[in-house]
Each structure stands twice: as C-alpha cells, then as structure tokens.
Amino acid sequence: MSHIALYRAWRPQTFGDTVGQQHIIQTLQNAIGEQRISHAYLFNGPRGTGKTTTAKVFAKAINCRQGPALEPCNQCEACTGITAGSIMDVVEIDAASNRGIDEIRDIRDKVRYAPSDVRYKVYIIDEVHMLTSEAFNALLKTLEEPPGHVVFILATTEPHKLPATIISRCQRFDFRQVTLEEQTGRLRQICAEEKMEASEEALAYIARLSDGGMRDAISLLEQVAAFSRGKITLEDALEVTGGIAAEQFAKLAEAIQERNVAAMLPLVEGLMQAGKSPDKCLENLVYYFRDLLLIKLVPGSSVATERIVDPERFRVMADAYERDRLFRMIDILHQYQVELKHAVQPQTLFEVALLKICTAPAAAGEEALAARPAEVSAPAGELARLERQVKQLEQKIEQLMRSGSGSGPPVTGISASPSSSQPTGRSAGFGSRGGTGVAIRSGVKLGPFIAGKGSEEFQQIRMQWNEVLQRVKEAGISIHAWLINGEPVSFSQDTVLIAFKNEIHRETTEKPANREVIERVLQSVLKREFRFSTIMVKEWLAATEDRPEEKPEPLMMNDGTDASSSRPEWVEEAVKLFGEELVVISED
Incomplete structure (x- = not known):
C-alpha cells in the first residue's frame, strides 16, 4: 500500500478517531450539540497534527443526515460524499497555489447562494497565511457579513502572518503536537490492522523522529515497512532514516566525555562511511544531550524519559557529565546546526563541531584553569608554596623601593621573565637610567613611555580600553581574565605599555597565542597596527617617581x-x- 493510500486508510473519519486533540474535539462537539455553530474557525498548529482532517470531520458532522450530530454516521449520502470529495458545497482550497484576489472574489460571489446538497456550505482554506494582502481584504469583507448557511474553516501553521482583523473574526483553536505515547499507540494499531510486525523500540523511534506530526509518523512507518520486508526493527528504522544507533551514541558520548579526540574521530569516520547524513547526526546528538540534561535535572520524571528507549543506560551516562558542560555543548551544537544548513562541506563542519565540544572546557572557571601556566596547575601544596614565594618577592620589592637602592640581597623565589618583544638585558640596576631610557628588570626602556604618558594619543587609548577588553572577551574569555588585571599606563610610537600587579597575569598575557589575539583586537579597535609591552605596577611607579614628569x-x-x-x-x-x-x- 502506498503512503497516500495508507494515510487515507488511517485518516480519522470521526471525532473519536482523532489523535491528540481531545480538548478541541470536545469544544466542537459541544458547539454542535447546542446548535452554536460559528461562521468562521481558525485551526492553527504544527504540520501533521490533524487540522484539515478535523475540518472535514466537522463538515460531515454538521451536514450529516442524522444531525447535526456529535459524530458523523459515515453512512449517509452527505458523509460519504464529503469523504469522497463529490459534494460541491464542501470546498477545500489550497491557498499556497490559489492565493490571489480572483480566487477569493469567486468565493465571495458564490457564498450568497444556498447549498444545494447539504445543510451548510463549508469552505476549508488550507495554508491560509499564503494569501496576498488583496485577497485578505476581499476575505475580510465576506467574514464581516457572512450568510447564515456558510462556515469558513481557515487552517495555517503560521497564524502570526494573518491580519489581526481576520483572526478577530474567527474562533481560534490551537492544535498541539501529538504526544509520543499517542503516536506510538496509533502506529501499533496500524501495524496490527495491516498485519505488520514491529518492535516497540522501532515504533518509539519512528514516533520520536516525526516530531509530533502523526502524518509524518505514518509516512516513516510505511517507508521502514517497505525496507524491512518482515518484522520492523530498530536497526531497520535507523538504516532508512539515517539515524545513529544507541550503541554508537554511547561510544561517541563516552569519547566526548573523556575528551578523547583519538577515539572520537574513527567513530565519526565510521558514521560517514555508513552513509549517515551530517545534519541528521548533529540533530540526533542535540536530542541525545538534551535527554541527558533532562535526566540530570529531573531525575525520575516520566516526561524526561518518555523519548528514551533505555533510561537506565542514559542515567549512567548522565552521571558522567557535569550539568554546565551539557548546557555548553548543546549551545555549541545548536550554533553549528544552523551553519550546517548552508555549509559547502557539511562533513567537515560536523567534525569541527564534535572537536569543539570534545575539547572545550565546561565553564569559565575551568577555561581559566586550563589557560594557566603549568606551574599554577600544580597540586594544592605546590600552589601554596608558589603563592608564598610571590608574596615574599613583592615584600622585598617594596623594601627596595622605599630604600631607593638598586642593590641589595639577592631575591629568591620566582623571577620575572622579560617581555617577549623586548631586549632581555639587565645591565642597569633597578631604577637606574641608561643612555636611551630607563632600563628595568623586564627589559622595557621606559624613557619614551615616561615622555608619552600624558600624550593625546594615550588619552584616546584609555578612552577606548573598555572596548578593547570587551573585544578580547569575545575572542577568548580566558585571555580577558588575565588582561583585565592590567591597565594601560603609557604609549610610545606604536606600543601600548600595560602595567600588572600580579606577575602570573603579566607572564600569561605575554604568551605568543594570547599576544596575537590582544594585538589583533588593538589593531581592530584603534584602526592602526599596535603592539604592547608589559611591566609591573611597582616598577612603573618607581620609574616615574625617579624621573619627574615634564x-x-x-x-x-x-x-x-x-x-x-x-x-x-x-x-x-x-x-x-x-x-x-x-x-x-x-x-x-
């Protein structure tokens, strides 16, 4: 049986056969029973949820020879004629292909005549949002002064595109997506009547893939049935629809959780060689991690697990992930899912998306920790020892500054490394002047910077520094976390001098990868090529106090x-x- 035949065979012919819209059916039946039939209805909802089917059942119910009846008998001439489409007084119009003013004018001219075969003339306008503005204006006139024997039923998936004047003249009914339980039950019923054997896992997967549309679920069921030639299994459904098996999901999720790129890449290659679509794989991954997140946030909830075939296995995997990391991964996958629709090389973009979620830190705190130097990532005892050494170093620097002496006992602990873009010589003592400027421990010659700290160009840089920080944050939040602890103190030629209170922050900012990002942002914000040098705040203060500002x-x-x-x-x-x-x- 073809899809069209199968769908028509299982298209509801009475209100009782309708799936998932009981609240709407009850309201319409009450209106029929109380003889309060409106002149215009608006049926809104996702595709495949029964809008047009309900409209036809409603047309049969109000025109049934036994009624108007709460349920059409499907035996009289009116019911059978409407089902077959031979009753001229019940007209179904596709507004996508008949969207002009001429078609609506034709309706307006014909509504004045009484029906010839049934009790009510019924006009079902599908995809009504496709009508032109002129057609809407013509329809509005008809809806304002309708004859008593005419009923309009407007069906649409996008009600926001309808003029408010049209909506206000209709009774609006919002059709919802059919639940997985209701879809699975109907698919099971179809399989039993059509003598098809199907596993519960396969039916649940098909229902989940249809995204709440009963029509799509029936279409997928027939497609899988034609492929299986016997019992419909989950493997058959996965093969036909291009989905990923639960076992492959589990291996892929485990590799991502362990940040094991070497194990993940062969799995991706295997999926691609098996003919899986990158966009479908990415979509399934979003659903997979969404289910993991729901299990983690709402443990024991039936709503969270109704889409999951093996809830216990999902709980084990959910426990292995941090909540914040799941949020971050879903955000990243969603961004790539949008880009994948227009990608020239979708497989490459899919691989990049997986690499990103596999290597990306879970949160800002973890990202900052990953960006620290190796010595800071040491165990807690080692970290405490280094912090004590830094404090001792700072205290001895303060003593040297107070005494004004360039000599003294050797300083133990962590020594400051020179700027990566400046000379490393230390021929002059701390605070002493050289021939071309003031040479300090960091190797930066401060003469030009001391002279330029009050320049107009430096004032302009200070005014735009917040924008620089914001751009750096967008480029890399960990780089921003280090740079924000520095402050521009002067400018000379094409170089900005940034002073830091903490040696670790200064050293990390000087790393080549971080330097490249910061200098690129400086060039973008300040509209010219810029470099930067770094210095400790105490060194800068000592140098400026030693040489009065002009x-x-x-x-x-x-x-x-x-x-x-x-x-x-x-x-x-x-x-x-x-x-x-x-x-x-x-x-x-």
Missing part, C-alpha cells in the same frame, strides 16, 4: 595671565581627568 605649558587666559592661578575648582578637576592638553579655557 609639565606642559600652563594654560593662559586671553589677557596673558596664568589660567591655573585663578581657575575654579571644577576646572581643576577637568584638568585632572583629561590633562592640560585637552582642556581649553575661554571667556564668554
């Missing part, structure tokens, strides 16, 4: 007097905020 020329009034001697307090605050170069004083 004061700019004082601001002068129009009469030639010094503006700073008589300017108000709020002007002084403005100068402190923006600098003498950017503040201009003029008299009104």
Whole structure:
C-alpha cells in the first residue's frame, strides 16, 4: 500500500478517531450539540497534527443526515460524499497555489447562494497565511457579513502572518503536537490492522523522529515497512532514516566525555562511511544531550524519559557529565546546526563541531584553569608554596623601593621573565637610567613611555580600553581574565605599555597565542597596527617617581595671565581627568 493510500486508510473519519486533540474535539462537539455553530474557525498548529482532517470531520458532522450530530454516521449520502470529495458545497482550497484576489472574489460571489446538497456550505482554506494582502481584504469583507448557511474553516501553521482583523473574526483553536505515547499507540494499531510486525523500540523511534506530526509518523512507518520486508526493527528504522544507533551514541558520548579526540574521530569516520547524513547526526546528538540534561535535572520524571528507549543506560551516562558542560555543548551544537544548513562541506563542519565540544572546557572557571601556566596547575601544596614565594618577592620589592637602592640581597623565589618583544638585558640596576631610557628588570626602556604618558594619543587609548577588553572577551574569555588585571599606563610610537600587579597575569598575557589575539583586537579597535609591552605596577611607579614628569605649558587666559592661578575648582578637576592638553579655557 502506498503512503497516500495508507494515510487515507488511517485518516480519522470521526471525532473519536482523532489523535491528540481531545480538548478541541470536545469544544466542537459541544458547539454542535447546542446548535452554536460559528461562521468562521481558525485551526492553527504544527504540520501533521490533524487540522484539515478535523475540518472535514466537522463538515460531515454538521451536514450529516442524522444531525447535526456529535459524530458523523459515515453512512449517509452527505458523509460519504464529503469523504469522497463529490459534494460541491464542501470546498477545500489550497491557498499556497490559489492565493490571489480572483480566487477569493469567486468565493465571495458564490457564498450568497444556498447549498444545494447539504445543510451548510463549508469552505476549508488550507495554508491560509499564503494569501496576498488583496485577497485578505476581499476575505475580510465576506467574514464581516457572512450568510447564515456558510462556515469558513481557515487552517495555517503560521497564524502570526494573518491580519489581526481576520483572526478577530474567527474562533481560534490551537492544535498541539501529538504526544509520543499517542503516536506510538496509533502506529501499533496500524501495524496490527495491516498485519505488520514491529518492535516497540522501532515504533518509539519512528514516533520520536516525526516530531509530533502523526502524518509524518505514518509516512516513516510505511517507508521502514517497505525496507524491512518482515518484522520492523530498530536497526531497520535507523538504516532508512539515517539515524545513529544507541550503541554508537554511547561510544561517541563516552569519547566526548573523556575528551578523547583519538577515539572520537574513527567513530565519526565510521558514521560517514555508513552513509549517515551530517545534519541528521548533529540533530540526533542535540536530542541525545538534551535527554541527558533532562535526566540530570529531573531525575525520575516520566516526561524526561518518555523519548528514551533505555533510561537506565542514559542515567549512567548522565552521571558522567557535569550539568554546565551539557548546557555548553548543546549551545555549541545548536550554533553549528544552523551553519550546517548552508555549509559547502557539511562533513567537515560536523567534525569541527564534535572537536569543539570534545575539547572545550565546561565553564569559565575551568577555561581559566586550563589557560594557566603549568606551574599554577600544580597540586594544592605546590600552589601554596608558589603563592608564598610571590608574596615574599613583592615584600622585598617594596623594601627596595622605599630604600631607593638598586642593590641589595639577592631575591629568591620566582623571577620575572622579560617581555617577549623586548631586549632581555639587565645591565642597569633597578631604577637606574641608561643612555636611551630607563632600563628595568623586564627589559622595557621606559624613557619614551615616561615622555608619552600624558600624550593625546594615550588619552584616546584609555578612552577606548573598555572596548578593547570587551573585544578580547569575545575572542577568548580566558585571555580577558588575565588582561583585565592590567591597565594601560603609557604609549610610545606604536606600543601600548600595560602595567600588572600580579606577575602570573603579566607572564600569561605575554604568551605568543594570547599576544596575537590582544594585538589583533588593538589593531581592530584603534584602526592602526599596535603592539604592547608589559611591566609591573611597582616598577612603573618607581620609574616615574625617579624621573619627574615634564609639565606642559600652563594654560593662559586671553589677557596673558596664568589660567591655573585663578581657575575654579571644577576646572581643576577637568584638568585632572583629561590633562592640560585637552582642556581649553575661554571667556564668554
């Protein structure tokens, strides 16, 4: 039996045969029993949920020779004629192909005539949202002043595209997706009547794949039945629909949970060689991790496990995952699922998606930990020892700064590494001047930076620093976590000087991979090529205190007097905020 024949054979002919829409059926039957039949109905809902079928059953019920009846008899001339489509007074129109104003005008001209064969003229307009604006205007006139013998039933999957004036003149019924239990029951009934043998796992899988549409479920059932030539099994259903078996899911999820890329790649290659579609595999993976998340968040709930064939196995896998990681993985897979629709190489994009969820940290805290140097990722005892050494180092630096001496006892602990983009020599003592500038422990020559810390270009960089941090955060949250602890203190030529309070933050920011990201963001925000150098805050303070900042020329009034001697307090605050170069004083 073909799909069309099978669907028609199992298309409900009475309200009692309808699956999953009992609340709507009860309302329509009450309206028929109380003789309160409306002139217009709007049936809205997903595809394959029974909108057009219910409309036809309703047309038979109100035109049945035994009624209007709560259930059509399906024996009289009216019922059989409507089922066969031979009653001219019950018209079904596809608005997708008859969407113009001429078709609606034709309806408007014919509704004035009384029905010839049955009690009511019924116009069923399917996909009504496809009508043009002019057609809607013509239909509106008919709905405003309908004859008493006419009933309009509008069916659509997108009610938001209908004008509000049309919706307000209809009784609206929202059809919902058919539950998995109801779908499985109907599929089981079809198999029994059609003498087809099917396993419960296969029926559950087909129902799940139809996404709440009974019509799609029947279509898939017939497709799998034609392939199996006997008993319908889960393996047959997976083979026909391109799905992934539970065993393959389990192996793939285990490899991802263990971040084992070497074990994951052969599994992906096996799926592709088996002819599995990348988009279908990705869709099934989203469902799989969604089910794991539901089991983790709502343990013991029947709603969470109604789609799952083997709940116990899923619970074991769910326990192996962290909740935050599942959220993050589903987000990543969903993003790639959207991109996969337009991908030139879908298999490659599918592999990249799996690699990303396999290697991505679960949360920001884990990501920051992964980005730390090896010595920070050491055991707790080693970490505590390193922190003590850092504190000792900071205390000794403070003592040297207070004494103003460049010599002293050797400093033990962690030594500061030089900037990766600057010379590494330490020929001068701490705080001493060289021929071209101030040489410090980090190897940065501070002469140009001390001279440029009050420049207009540096003020512009400070004003845009928050934007730089935001762009870095978008590029890599771990890099942002290190960079946010630094602050730009000066600028010279094409280099920004960033001062850090913590040596670990400074060293991590200087790593080549992190440096490349930061400098790329600087170039993007500041619209020119930029590099950056780093320094410790205490070193910068010592250097600037050792060499007084050159004061700019004082601001002068129009009469030639010094503006700073008589300017108000709020002007002084403005100068402190923006600098003498950017503040201009003029008299009104």
